[in-house]
Amino acid sequence: MTSERFDVLIVGAGPAGSFAAEKLARGGGVRVALFDGRPAGEPKACGGGVTSKALKAWPHLLKAVGRTVSEIEMYSPAGKRLHLKLNEPFAIYSRTAFDSYLRDRAADSGAHIIRERVSFRARANEAEDWILQSKDGLRWSAPMLIAADGANSPIAKRLAGALPPAEMEVAFGYRTPLPKNDDAPTVVAFLPGWAGYAWAFPRVDHISFGIATSQDAFDHQALDQLLWKFMIGYYRQREDRKSNLWHARDAQYEDMDARIKDELEATAERYAARIPGLAVKTWDTRRAAGEGWALLGDAAGFADPVTGEGIYYALRSAELFAESYMEGRPLDYERRWREGFGRELRRASEMRQRFYGNFWGAPFTERMIELAGAHRGIKRVLTELVAGDQGYVDLKRKLARKAVWPL
Numbered sequence: 001m002t003s004e005r006f007d008v009l010i011v012g013a014g015p016a017g018s019f020a021a022e023k024l025a026r027g028g029g030v031r032v033a034l035f036d037g038r039p040a041g042e043p044k045a046c047g048g049g050v051t052s053k054a055l056k057a058w059p060h061l062l063k064a065v066g067r068t069v070s071e072i073e074m075y076s077p078a079g080k081r082l083h084l085k086l087n088e089p090f091a092i093y094s095r096t097a098f099d100s101y102l103r104d105r106a107a108d109s110g111a112h113i114i115r116e117r118v119s120f121r122a123r124a125n126e127a128e129d130w131i132l133q134s135k136d137g138l139r140w141s142a143p144m145l146i147a148a149d150g151a152n153s154p155i156a157k158r159l160a161g162a163l164p165p166a167e168m169e170v171a172f173g174y175r176t177p178l179p180k181n182d183d184a185p186t187v188v189a190f191l192p193g194w195a196g197y198a199w200a201f202p203r204v205d206h207i208s209f210g211i212a213t214s215q216d217a218f219d220h221q222a223l224d225q226l227l228w229k230f231m232i233g234y235y236r237q238r239e240d241r242k243s244n245l246w247h248a249r250d251a252q253y254e255d256m257d258a259r260i261k262d263e264l265e266a267t268a269e270r271y272a273a274r275i276p277g278l279a280v281k282t283w284d285t286r287r288a289a290g291e292g293w294a295l296l297g298d299a300a301g302f303a304d305p306v307t308g309e310g311i312y313y314a315l316r317s318a319e320l321f322a323e324s325y326m327e328g329r330p331l332d333y334e335r336r337w338r339e340g341f342g343r344e345l346r347r348a349s350e351m352r353q354r355f356y357g358n359f360w361g362a363p364f365t366e367r368m369i370e371l372a373g374a375h376r377g378i379k380r381v382l383t384e385l386v387a388g389d390q391g392y393v394d395l396k397r398k399l400a401r402k403a404v405w406p407l
């Protein structure tokens with residue numbers, strides 16, 4: 001059977017795939033085929049939070065329909081509240097809006113968008129083209145194959161090796177209606193008794209609630225109950241500011257909570273997916289590029305092991321690959337991503353356990369919120385961490401200057 005031939009085949013039209021396609025087609029006149037296998041109208045499971053660091057790197061992202069946020073409520077596991085005012089806003093997008101904005105830019109720059117879910121065939125040798133095939137038997141070929149097909153990428157498993165289950169975070173949540181009075185704060189709450197956090201990210205027309213935690217710790221029923229408690233507490237606070245986020249603590253709220261729960265059960269749409277959370281050793285050993293292939297974004301494992309943030313790394317890996325390819329040295333991508341952000345993510349992986357562990361007889365996140373509430377310098381560092389401007393490599397040194405720090 002004949003196949004259409006391109007210079008580069010990119011599997012997956014999420015942020016990584018679409019951005020790489022745009023950069024390659026626009027900058028170097030490269031013939032790119034971008035395969036979008038996501039069913040129409042089915043958004044990628046995601047909080048949709050994009051840090052101010054990403055918005056500064058690619059200001060055009062602000063043209064996608066989203067909501068900018070300049071204040072955030074943080075809660076400690078025991079329910080202590082910390083209000084953070086950000087110097088520069090971050091944005092929250094519906095992934096349908098964000099992904100289609102980036103895909104349209106790729107199309108406008110000349111990339112061929114092919115709305116097919118494709119499977120791939122391994123090559124017999126490096127001189128051969130890669131071949132992708134649709135379920136109807138259509139075929140496409142190219143000397144360069146890019147896997148941007150997300151956390152479960154079969155291409156990445158084949159080319160770079162499978163990740164053990166412990167190196168996957170689990171994230172799930174619900175999309176719910178905005179509160180009627182439209183007072184919808186952005187909230188991040190560290191979980192009582194679990195590694196990870198819950199979030200409430202208001203978007204233009206709904207709120208994305210979710211919990212991200214490690215696969216090892218995952219107990220679906222208990223975490224789902226915790227998330228419902230969080231969601232009910234969030235809506236209760238919209239009606240009564242004095243109530244506590246996690247616990248009503250008062251019989252007067254029983255009826256209110258029951259009503260909120262009924263309303264949410266009738267409207268909430270559930271979603272779930274995995275986020276890579278690579279171990280230190282895997283950062284050292286797993287490759288994201290080889291002769292004629294490269295992995296981008298989640299397919300490469302590029303997400304922050306502490307927060308699960310992956311959109312910045314999807315975009316940055318796409319950019320670094322495109323630059324390497326257009327300079328005629330695609331294998332340079334391996335060095336560039338390691339220098340560009342690999343060290344940071346490896347450091348985050350080292351810190352993860354202590355970040356969600358104990359310090360001075362209480363969860364470290366409890367102490368962090370407590371200290372930030374009392375100490376302007378620590379609050380500033382925390383604000384910069386949320387903005388994406390404070391990396392992990394020098395975090396310990398910065399905080400040690402402000403206070404005693406265990407990381």
Ligand SMILES: Cc1cc2nc3c(=O)[nH]c(=O)nc-3n(C[C@H](O)[C@H](O)[C@H](O)COP(=O)(O)OP(=O)(O)OC[C@H]3O[C@@H](n4cnc5c(N)ncnc54)[C@H](O)[C@@H]3O)c2cc1C
Nearest residue numbers: 012014015016037046047048049118150171297298310311
């Ligand atoms: C619940 C949850 C919440 C999150 N919240 C945030 C957040 O707030 N901020 C943040 O920065 N990160 C967040 N992340 C992480 C973020 O979603 C990912 O890191 C990011 O989407 C990675 O982008 P990507 O382009 O690499 O992959 P994806 O966005 O997963 O895109 C991959 C694309 O490939 C397509 N595809 C897969 N297989 C094929 C195939 N065979 N053929 C064709 N197409 C295919 C998929 O349909 C998909 O469209 C969250 C993740 C989860 C699960």
